[in-house]
Amino acid sequence: MNIKKIIYLILAIAGLIFPWYYNLQFFANGSLGEFVAASSGNLATQSISLDLFIATVVGSIWMYFESKRLSIKFGFIYILIGFLIAYSFALPLFLYVREGKLEDELNTTYP
Template sequence: MTRTWTRHWTPLAIIYLSLAVAGLIGTWWFNALAITQMNNFIGDLVSSGPAVSSITVDLLVVAIAGCVFIIVEARRLRMRFGWLYVAASGLTAFAFTFPLFLAMRERRLTLLARAVE
């Protein structure tokens, strides 16, 4: 007997979920490294030279645009708790929550497409 939740995991959703796991592990590894070395995390982001500051601004703008997309798309698709992905990005990392949202969005789109059939 096939469980109903397994039918909605498309290859694209699995790719997004894999990226979410990689984002979580990668960012938390370096965060833990910064904490154990007692680095000034925020200070390093903005004062380690123009290249690091450029990347920081670049990723910050992308993260803000992604947060707007998450809220708008979650509402459009009637996904519950869309705001939770944005809030969780502050506790984990946007590199985790954004691909996770994309995986759940893909599952939702698959569910909606199959409901029409």
């Protein structure tokens, strides 16, 4: 496993654990509606929320076409993960899988 794959895997784990640590705390006392309202509660949170949403959409488009280009099976799963779990989990997880696919192709091309 190369260093990039290790970094992507560590970041994927962190992208799952850290956001959901706080999400679970919030949802212990609040609802999804309150979560959405809190994410647009002031100009700073609106800015961050829209920034993340746009990055998620752009990254999802890239993941879709990149998964098609590299024949990564179930590429749509990473897009769903990005919207339903956390984009900070989905992107590094996709990059981890992509890196493995690129390694496989390199090893096949140059044995």
